[in-house]
Amino acid sequence: MADPVIVLGAGMVGVCTALHLRQRGHAVTLVDRRGPGRETSYGNAGIIQREAVEPYAFPRDWAMLARVALKRGADVNYHLGALPALAGPLGRYWWHSRPASHQRIARSYARLIEHCLGEHHALIERSGAQDLVRREGFRDAFREADSMRQAVADARRVADGYGVRYAVLDSEALAQAEPALRRRLAGAIHWLDPWSVNDPGELVARYAALLGQSGGRVLRGDAGTLRQAGAGWRVRTDEGEIDAPHAVVALGPWSDGLLRPLGYRYPLFVKRGYHRHYSGGEPPRLPMLDADGGLVIVPMRQGVRVTTGAEFARVDAPPTPVQVPRAHALASELFDLPQAVEAQPWMGSRPCTADMLPVIGAAPRHRGLWFNFGHAHQGFTLGPVSGRLLAELLGGESPVVDPRPYAPARFG
Template sequence: MNARTSTDVLVLGAGMVGTCTALQLARRGHAVALVDRRAPGRETSYGNAGIIQREAVEPYAFPREWQAVFDVAFKRGIDVNYHLSALPEVLPRLARYWHASAPDRYAPIAQAYSRLIAHCLTEHEALMAESGASDLVRKEGYRFVFRTPAAMEEAATRAARLAADYGVRHALEDGDALSRAEPGLRRRMAGALHWLDPWSVSDPGALVARYAERFQALGGQLVEGDAATLQATGSGWQVRTAAGPLAARHAVVALGPWADALITPLGYRLPLFVKRGYHRHYRGGPGLRLPMLDAERGLVLAPMAQGVRLTTGAEFARIGAPATPVQLTKAEAAAREMLDLPDPVEAEPWIGNRPCTADMKPVIGPAPNHPGLWFNFGHAHQGFTLGPASGRLMADLIEGATPFVDPSPYLASRFL
C-alpha cells in the first residue's frame, strides 16, 4: 500500500474503534492514514459475538458476592479462567477494578458509560448506510436464556430497573414462547429475556472492512505499518510504514489491547489489563435465529455467516501466552445441552484480547503530556458496539468542536 510522506492524522490500529475514528475524521474532510500490520477488522474486532449492544448501559462490574469470587478463584465456572503466571501483573489492576465496582463508585461510572452507549445504534446506522453494510445487520435484538426460574426472575427485576432508568426495551418469554421463537433448541428452557433494541451482525470483521472501504472511498489511506515505531517530531508524530516514514500533526492510539505497550514508554501507566476470549464456529446444525447468552453458564451462541459462533467469557493471561481453551471445552458441552452442534468448522479455536480499564470506562481524549497525541482505547467488551460513537467523539476533540457527549469521564487524566 502506497503512502504519502505526510498527512493530517495518523490513526494507529484498524479494529472497529480505529477504523471508525479514521472514517469519522475523513467524513469531515481530514487527510487521514489508518495504520495497522494487518487488514482492518482481523484482530479483536473479528472475534466478538457480533452484537451492537444498545442494552449494555452498565459495564461489567467485578463480582462483589463472595461466592462468585470463590467460584472465580477456584475456576468453578465457565465464564472466567486465569493463568497463574499473569497474576502478579494483573492482580493490582483487578484490585482497582474490584474497588471501582462498589455500588457507590459504580453508579456514576454506569451513568457516564450509558451516555456513549445511548448513541451506538444511530452512529452505526449512519456509517452502515453510507458503507453499504445494511445486509450484514439484523435489527431484532438478542436473548438472555435461563435454565432456572429463579435466575430469570432476578434478571427480570434488573431489566425492569434498566428500562426505568435508561429506557432500554425488553420482553419476557416463557419456555414455550422461547421454543417457538427458536425451534432449534433441543430442550425446554425456563424462558428468556429478549432485549429488543440491540442489533446483530452476521460477520463482524466484514463490517469493519466495509467501514474501511468507505474510509478509502473518501480519500483515506490504508497503510501497512508498525505502531511501535511511533515517535515525536518537531511538528507532530511519525511512524514507519511499508512505504517509508509517514508524518502527521496528530496521532491517535486506537490499538485496543496493545495500547499499553505503546504508551508505557511515554510515561503513561494507566490501569489497563486484558481479558482474553475464544470462539469457534459450527455449521450444519439446526441453527439459531438470534444470538443468545446462556445467562447461567456464561457463553454466547450467535448465528454468523460462518456458522453458529460459540464465544466464551474472560481469561486473564498475558498477550501472546499459549492458548488454554478450557472454557471453550466447557462451553461447548453446555451449549450441546441446548442445541445440536455439528463438528466445529475450525481445527483450532480463535483467540483474541479485550482491552479493559480498572474503572470500566474507555480512555478517549488527549494524551496529557504530549501535544498532538490522542487516546481511544479501553472499551473492554464493547469496542464493536462503541466504535462509531467513540470515533465521533475523538473527531470532535481533535477538531476542537463542541463534543456531542461530555468527554470528561473518559479522559486519561482521571488516572494521573
C-alpha cells in the same frame, strides 16, 4: 484545511476514528500490522449492544468468586503467573465495582451507549453493509428459575432508568421463539433494541473500504515505530515514513505496550475470549447469551459461533483454550452443534480499564497525541460514537457527549 492525522490500529475503534476524522476534512492515514478488523473486532459476538448501559462489573458475590477461583465454568479462566501484574488493576476494578460507584460509572457509560445505533446506522448505510445486520435484538436466556427472577428485576430497573426496551419470555414462549432449542430453559429476556452482525470483521472491513473511497489511506505498519518528529509524529509503514501533527492510539488491547515507553502507566488489563464455529445443526434464530453457562451462541456467516467468557492473562501469552470444550458442551445442551468449522479456536482480548470507561481524548503529556482505547466488552458497539467523539475533540468542535468521564488525564 484540517491537520493530517495518523490513526494507529484498524479495529472497530480505529477505523471509525479515521472515518470521522476524514469526514471532517483531515488527511488520514490508518496504520495496522494486519488488515482492518482482523483482531478483537473480528471474533466478538457481533452484537451492537444498545441495552449495555451498565458496564460489566467485577463479580462481588462469594459463590461466583469461588466458582471463578476454582476455574469451574466456561465463563472465567486465569493464568496464575499473570496474577501479580494484574493485582493492581483488578483491585481497582473491584473497588470501582462497588454498587454506588458502579451506578455512577454506568451513567457515564450509558451516555455513549445511547448513540450506538444512530452512529452505526449512518456508517452501515454509507458503506452498504445492510446485508450484515439484523435489527431484532438478542436474548439473555436463563437455565435456573432464580437467575430468571433476578434477571427480570434487573431488566425492569435498567429499562426504567435508561429507557431500553425488553420483553420477558417464559419457558414456553422461549421454546416457541427458538424451535431449535433442545431443552427447556427457565426463560429469557429479549432485548429489543440491539442489532446483531453476522460477520463482525467484515463490517469493519466495509467501514475501512468506505474510508478508502473517501480518500483516507489504509497502510500496513508497526505502531511500535511511532516517534516524535519535530512538532508532530512519525511512523514507519510499508510505504515509507508518514509524518503528521497528530497521532491517535487506537490499538485496543495492545495500547498499553505503546503507552508505557511514553511514560503512561494506566490501570489496563485484558479479558481474553475465545470462539469457535460449528456447523451441521439447526442454528438459533437470534443470538443467545446462556447467562448461567457463561457463553454466547450466535448464528454467523461462518457457522454458529460459540464465544467464551473471560480469561485473565497477558495479552500475548500463548492461547489456553480450556473454556472452549466446556462452552461447546454447554452450548450443545441447547442447540445441535455437531461439527467444528476451524481446527483451532480463535482468541481475542477485550481491552479493559479499571474504572470500566474507555479512554478517549488528548494525551496528558504529549502534544498532538490522542487516545481512543479501553472499550472492554462493548468496543464493537462503541467504535462509531467513540470515533466521532475523538474527531470532535481533536478538531475543537462541540462534542456529542460530555467527554470528561473518559478523559485520559483522569488516572493522574
